[in-house]
Amino acid sequence: MTASPGPDIMAYIDTHQAQHLERVRTFVRQPSISADGTGIAAMADLVAATIREVGGSAEVVPTAGHPAVLGRLEAGAPKTLLFYGMYDVQPVEGEDWTVPPFAGEVVELPAHGPSVVARGVFNSKGPMAGFFNALAAYRVLGAPPPVNVLFLIEGEEELGSRNLPEVVAAHREVLRADAAYFASFSQDARGIPALYLGVKGIIFMELVCRGGAWGGPQTRMIHGSNAVWIGSPTWRLLQALASMMGRDEQILIDGFYDEVADLNPDEEHLLQRLAEVFDERTFLAQNDVQRFRLEGHGETLLRNYLTLPTLNIDGLASGWVGPGSKTVLPHEARARVDIRLVPHMDIERTLQRLRRHLDAQGYADIEIHRWEAYPWAQTPWRSPAVQALVAAIRDQGIEPYAWPRIAGSAPMYLFSDVLKMPFVMGGLGHGGRAHSPNEYATVTGLRLFERSVAGFLQRFGEM
Amino acid sequence: MTASPGPDIMAYIDTHQAQHLERVRTFVRQPSISADGTGIAAMADLVAATIREVGGSAEVVPTAGHPAVLGRLEAGAPKTLLFYGMYDVQPVEGEDWTVPPFAGEVVELPAHGPSVVARGVFNSKGPMAGFFNALAAYRVLGAPPPVNVLFLIEGEEELGSRNLPEVVAAHREVLRADAAYFASFSQDARGIPALYLGVKGIIFMELVCRGGAWGGPQTRMIHGSNAVWIGSPTWRLLQALASMMGRDEQILIDGFYDEVADLNPDEEHLLQRLAEVFDERTFLAQNDVQRFRLEGHGETLLRNYLTLPTLNIDGLASGWVGPGSKTVLPHEARARVDIRLVPHMDIERTLQRLRRHLDAQGYADIEIHRWEAYPWAQTPWRSPAVQALVAAIRDQGIEPYAWPRIAGSAPMYLFSDVLKMPFVMGGLGHGGRAHSPNEYATVTGLRLFERSVAGFLQRFGEM
Structure with a gap:
């Protein structure tokens, strides 16, 4: 049995890359900064129009914040895949770019060859455009895709997916699928692709210390010389924060590590394979970092990466x-803080521990403003969607490596825990510098990504 | 012997307050923000023109930064007073004002009556304008002032008087005087005037922590999820700072307090008198603070204020x-820090102690950028200039209180240590909120200030 899609679709992808690249450039040229709303409405419309262009129906769904785009491409297939994506990007303010971040310029990068350098091209407009390119290929060829595709594309991922839970709850009946898929260019610089089986949860908050009953200026900055006899909210917040973190970088909040658990046997097996290919030096070089702060290397380093909050x-x-x-002498001090939650850490319990820590240290006045939070999520290695993507990548002659989870956060719990379906994240292709200046994705990776998507849809449809 | 100036000068001051107030408003309407240079050149010209208007000669002296204004008003008197002033003001960015900060508006303040609310009116354009008003009165009356007056008015006081030492060095020969005078509205809200016999020194610096050999991102912010295995310059700087300050607010830098000395007998005597009138509650209320961070009250509190760095x-x-x-995950963190130096702390030695502390704590990579620094300065209580101002204030029926020093900083060492002359700071008048929104000075205080200046010139000339 050959599980590959017919040669037509792959050939079409291979021969239409110039056009396909234009869709990526069009997507990144439309700014869509959720932090300040720039270009959000126009981008939502562009996404909906693209779903219609590839043969689906789509609607822009308003929320209390930025709209989501819902859509469906009916293929008359037994299986349905829910494509979850995001059309928003991070801000660029204060960043130093070599090209304008919303120009969609193709730049020859020394280490990577021709690449689009633009905000959002890696995270995550490039993969989204590539997914649409693959669906467009089916349409041009007159063949329905091997699975029905549902679309759920939000505009607030970089704001912590604030309103996505309500969108999911309100459309629960139509969001029935066999698996959810989050597309990414997941090959590293050497070409080794990663598959992600889970995400850490996140609590993003602001801690604020102001002058008050304890002392300190309450309503305005005052002359600095008063520091001799007036307390400082800046020192106070700084000492409160320092009380949470040992010099050995252990977090000192009581009970913080209580839920930290070992990997299960499947995950341990994946970890061993991962350690064989994970290239610490390349990872450090890509991030412009000289050394890890965690002790150890290989399995030890990766196990800590996977299991530590x-x-x-x-x-x-x-x-x-x-x-x-x-x-x-300032009258207030603010720290934006995020906690990444590993299984089976709980949001509320963690916040309570933080509050108790501050109270116990004498900082009951320090305010915790919870901005957003969502839990960790996991999908099993053995789930069909995961195995379909693994097979599709192997069909391209490439061996993928699965990460039991990534340290980053995405609201995948909405699929695993709310909609009760497995999810899978990944795809061929290469890019980098998410949330950083000079975010990029390679031109050659786009083709590989589209091939991996076509193969994945085929494999998943046949399972 | 009557030491008061003739009734003419006081009467003239009393009857020309409407005009005199206009000079204050004109001065504050001309922005002169040394931090970004706004209005600096125009203000320097205005000051020089005013010196000429009151009968003196003046020149705007360029420096490597903002110009200084030098001038001389020859009265044919045996004694010469060096008026040291500043024409620059603090920035207003990020401050919330009830009136535009450079409009020179007169506002009825509930606690203080009619007052000019404007940046710089208290610190220090109001007193400077008042001093010119007093000199203008002599000119109109056709009587030379009782002393010759030299002017040294800088435009970089709020930048730490960066180029003032060079101006003083270059004009040392002409800056010969019997005493230096820095004018201020020094009555508190109850009307009790303060005289300042000294200033603390200051080291203003920026501490910078960047990613480097120790770890951390070196050139750009990276995705926050990497905090699990990449070090943070933010945590590192925060812990370095926390290592310098105990929870009891004792500074933990080795040797930091070594030079802290008791007050001398004259200062102890002044402190006792000061404690009788210093109103802690009013001071706290004026600064919108609920409590002092130092333990103790009265003499204990004030002694710590005077003697602690x-x-x-x-x-x-x-x-x-x-x-x-x-x-x-940020790639750098910055803290602007100031150290206030008491006698007999030394700038270089203190910086060495800070450097040694950081090195010993393992933070040799944290950079100390010294922005500006100047030493503490003291003038003796018994010096004639001080006694002349005390007498002039008593002549107005008001009892002044002398502070052995203030916690704020001004480059008075240029007078005491470089030009070798006593200095005196003060005057009647009331204002507040230096370096803060809604800085103000009262209208009635202006008249009292001008009377105290006229009396001071008379008394000093006769001594």
């Missing part, structure tokens, strides 16, 4: 940091 | 603090 400071702000000197 | 965080910046969520 984190407490990260995303941003700090207090006082005067504009041009010139200004010696002030 | 401080380590203050003026500003903190790292990562993403713009609108919306952005989960990043």
Whole structure:
């Protein structure tokens, strides 16, 4: 039995890359910054129009925030795949780019060859455009895709998918599928593709310390010389934060690690294979980092990556940091903090532990503003959708490696826990620098991605 | 012997307050923000023109930064007073004002009556304008002032007087005087005037932590989920700072307090008198603060204020603090820090101690960027200039209180240590909120200030 799609679809993909690349460039040229709303409405319309262009029906669904796009492409197939995607991107403010971030320029990158350098091309407009390209190929060839495709494409992923739970709840009846798929260019610089079986959860919050009953200026910055006898919200927040993190980088919040668990046997097996191919030096080089902070290498390093929760400071702000000197005693200090949750950490319990820690340390006044949160999610290695994507990649003569989870977060729990379906994330293709300046995706990777998608749809339809 | 100036000068001041107020408003309407240069050149010209208007000669002296204004008003008197002032003001960015900060509006303040609310009116354009008003009165009356007046008015006081040392060095020969005077509205809300006999020194610096050999992203923010295995410059700087400050607010830098000394007998005597009138509740209310961080009250509190050095965080910046969520692992973190130096702390020795502390704690990579620094300065209580101002204030029927020093900083060492002359700071008048929104000075205080200046010139000339 050959499980590959007919040669027509692959040949069509191979011979139409110039056109297909244009769709990627069109997508990234439309800014869609969820943080400030720039271009959001236009991008939602573009996504809906694209679903219709490939033969589906689509609607832009308003939410309390940015709209989602829902759609369906009926293929008369027994199986249905739910394509989950995002059309929003991270802000670019304060970043130093070599090309304008929304110009869709193709640049010859020394290490990667011709690549689109643009905000969102890797995370995640490139893969989304590639998925549409594959579906467009079926349409041009007059053959329905091997599976029906549902679309759920949100515009608030970079805001923590605030309104996605409500969209899912309101459309639960139509969001019936055999699996959910999140497309990504998952080959590393050497070409080795990764499959992700899970995500860590996230709590994103702001901690705020202001002057109050404990002391400190309450309503405005005052002259810095008063620090001799007036307390500082800046020092106070700083010491509260320092109380949570040991010099050995152990998190000191009571009970923080209580749920940290070993990997299960399937995951241990995947980890061993992963350790064989994971290239620490390349990973560090790609991130412009000289060394890992975790001790150990190989399996030890990766096991810690997979199993440890984190407490990260995303941003700090207090006082005067504009041009010139200004010696002030600030009246407030703010830290944006994210906690990444591993199985089986719970959002509420973790927040309670943080609150208890602050209270116990004498910082009951420090406010925790929860901005967004969603839980971790896992799909089993043995689920058919995962195995279909693995087979499709092997059909391309490439051996994928599965990560039991990634440290990043995405609201996959909506599929695994709410809609009760397995999910799979990945695909061929290469890119990098998500959330960073000079985000990129290679031109050659686009073709490989589209081939892996066509193969995946075929394999999944036959399972 | 009557030491008061003739009734003419006081009467003239009393009867020309409407005109005199206009000079204050004109001065504050001309922005002169040294941090970004706004209005600096125009303000320097205005100051020089005003010196000429009151009968002196003046020149705008260029420096490597903002110009200084030098001038001389020859009265044919045996004594010469060096008026040291500043024409620059703090930035207003990010501050919330009830009136535009450069409109020179007169507002009825509930606690203070009619007041000019404007950036710089208290610190220090109001007193400077008042000093010119007093000199203008002599000119109109056709009587030379009782002392010759030299002017040294800089435009970089809020930048730490970066180029003032060079201006002083270059004009040392002409800057010969019997005492230096820095004018201020020094009455508190109850009307009790303060005299300042010294200032603390200051080291203003930026501490910077970047990714490097120790770990951490080196050139750009990366995806926040990497915090599980990549070090954070933000946590690193935060822990380095926390290592310097105990929970009891003791500074933990080795040797930091070594030079802290008791007050001398004159200062102890002044402190006792000060404690009788210093109103802690009013001070806290004026600064919108609920309590002091130092233990104790009265003499104990004030003694600590006078004798303790401080380590203050003026500003903190790292990562993403713009609108919306952005989960990043920052590649650098910055803290603006000032240290206030008490006698007999030394700038270089203190910086060495800070460097040694960071090195010993394992933070040799954290950079100390020294932005500006100048030493503490003291003038003796018994110096004639101080006694002349005390007498002039008493002549107005008001009892002044002398502070052995203030916690704020000004480059008075240029007078005490470089030009070798005593200095005196103060004057009647009331204002507040220096370096803060809604900085103000009262209208009635202006008249009192001008009377105290006229009396001071008379008393000093006769000594």
